[in-house]
Amino acid sequence: MDLEAVRTFVAVAEAGQFQKAAADLSITQQAVSKRIATLERTLGVRLFTRAARGAELTIDGQAFLPHARELLRVAERAGASVRPGRRPLRVDVLASRSAQSGLMRGFHRAHPEIDLDVMMLFDIETAVTAIRSGAIDASFRAVAAPGRPVPEDIASVRVLDEPLQLLTGPAHALAGAQSVTLAQLVGHRIWMPGIAPGTEWAAYYDDLVAEFGLTIEATGPNFGSDALLDTIADTPALATFMGEPTRLVWPAGHGLRRIPVTDPTPVYPHSLLWHRDNPHPALATLRTHLAATTTGHDTTGTWTPSWAIPR
Amino acid sequence: MDLEAVRTFVAVAEAGQFQKAAADLSITQQAVSKRIATLERTLGVRLFTRAARGAELTIDGQAFLPHARELLRVAERAGASVRPGRRPLRVDVLASRSAQSGLMRGFHRAHPEIDLDVMMLFDIETAVTAIRSGAIDASFRAVAAPGRPVPEDIASVRVLDEPLQLLTGPAHALAGAQSVTLAQLVGHRIWMPGIAPGTEWAAYYDDLVAEFGLTIEATGPNFGSDALLDTIADTPALATFMGEPTRLVWPAGHGLRRIPVTDPTPVYPHSLLWHRDNPHPALATLRTHLAATTTGHDTTGTWTPSWAIPR
DNA sequence: GCAATCCACAACAATCAGTTGTTCACTAAG
DNA sequence: CTTAGTGAACAACTGATTGTTGTGGATTGC
Secondary structure: OOHHHHHHHHHHHHHOOHHHHHHHHOOOHHHHHHHHHHHHHHHOOOOEEEEOOEEEEOHHHHHHHHHHHHHHHHHHHHHHOOOOOOOOEEEEOOOOOOHHHHHHHHHHHHOOOOOEEEEOOOOHHHHHHHHHHOOOOEEEEOOOEOOEOOOOOEEEEEEEEEEOEEEEOOOOOOOOOOOEEOHHHOOOEEEOOOOOOOOHHHHHHHHHHHHHOOEEEOOOOOOOHHHHHHHHHHOOOEEEEEOOOOOOOOOOOOOOEEEEEEOOEEEEEEEEEEEOOOOOHHHHHHHHHHHHHOOOOOOOOEEOOHHHOOO | OOHHHHHHHHHHHHHOOHHHHHHHHOOOHHHHHHHHHHHHHHHOOOOEEEEOOEEEEOHHHHHHHHHHHHHHHHHHHHHHOOOOOOOOEEEEOOOOOOHHHHHHHHHHHHOOOOOEEEEOOOOHHHHHHHHHHOOOOEEEEOOOEOOEOOOOOEEEEEEEEEEOEEEEOOOOOOOOOOOEEOHHHOOOEEEOOOOOOOOHHHHHHHHHHHHHOOEEEOOOOOOOHHHHHHHHHHOOOEEEEEOOOOOOOOOOOOOOEEEEEEOOEEEEEEEEEEEOOOOOHHHHHHHHHHHHHOOOOOOOOEEOOHHHOOO
16 A cells, blocks of 8 residues: 555545646646556555546545545654654653653643653663764653763753552562561562663662662563563562552552552652753753652652762 | 555564565565665665664664554554455444444444444435445434335344433523423524435424424534534524533533423434344444443433334 | 536656665674 | 675666556536
């Protein structure tokens, strides 16, 4: 199926006749006739009934028309997503289930007119390079990895402190606890699949392990959060860390338990990073939105790696 | 933008290298190279970084990939919508705001796996012809127009009786009434734009006018239901008929009033029509669903044109 | 009945997309 | 350091596609 043919089909459907559609498209009537004939041949159905005073949609044509319009819309959006200059705001997040995605959903609800592309880059180094080159407009990150300070031309603002909670199945030893301390977690297996080694996310958990002697397994393939929740629910010996409940639908029927962690509460600090010279108008809107919806940070009784504290 | 190029792009992104993608698509590596080069030229950005051990997505390529996948999905659906034999179930409804649309939304919620195409044909004659030819699978209609009985090979079942209510703006003379009788409406202007003359819908209101002496203006261009509601809200001398509240969002801030009509209540009878020999598997599912969700009909104190009563 | 309108078919020209053959760049092993 | 191996790009060629002009047939309206 050819997009030009689809565009021609919509033009004919709107014009009601081949000749006018041809004029609209700046081609000859014969070319329109050929394109429609080819499209009808590839689809295997007749799209128009040809009459002396124009062309009328068949039932199949009427059914195809909304799909054709949708196809052109999607093609337009696809092209716009990489159009240099006026493309959608490109924001890098940590993972689709993280609190950062929740922030971006909130921004999209508040400004549905702003086109967004949410991406997931590998680590903060990739993100900073992409921000400096203009390939992306902003990134949610813990502001620095150990030994890698953020360059001068990158601005950052702390937007969210995400307290980690323990997630267990109903048969886990700690399933009934109202809250647990980090010390109590020593010896329990904590499973965090999908954390790539070398990222600042992995560094965060490395520090947590080093400081409190926890057992965190970051290995194993990541089959998605649904598979993770299934495994946690069914395996009494496993637990995992997870942030605050987002507005995502919480899967029912698993018997999963969320248990606050205290003394101290591990907190993952999310900052927004962007290039000081980035002219994208939606970037300012995003920053304003985040500033308006972000509250202050209470750091008493919490733990965060020292390298992750923004300057 | 060429759909084949987009398909090639996705194949390369998944294969990680041009050669394997070429094998998957059964073309040569050179053809893949050309297609990607052309796509990159039309988009104006580089999509892959070519390395010695394969091709890797650039940031732009990563941003483009989900749009490309969506584009292929929509193209697939568009083609399927007219595929002879295994196309989606095609159901004809009266209008997008009618109770019939509510029934179809309910069906879609109950069976989201069934592909649907909802259409709006002109009148029952068109619908019956389409049903007999197999161009559509079912139609919601008042079963017959005057003098035009439904042919023997068309089956029908009454699925919904829709009582009409009066819709007025806040300044209308009847705005404060708890209910009105048809006799009370004599002399008031009732506006029903978008009812094409010659349809059974128009015949329904013609009968209503003839029997009770109402003033119904079915003329005027139809600018959509939003424009209709705006006009009704702002024009004290105008009112309109509307069915039961559907699950659509009821526009707030208009000050619109819904007033039940009694003595008798005009009822629009909706039946589902289909061809006895139609083999579409989803048609049986739709009939079962409608039979399960449809209640009996209480016809006391209601009015319906005699020709609209099913046999 | 005749002009006007509209679409389809035919012939031709230009362009395009795919193939084969080959080169270039990089990596890894000896 | 050399050499074999892998992967992508360039060049030349060919068949197919797509557009054009020219023309014919069918229907509508005066």
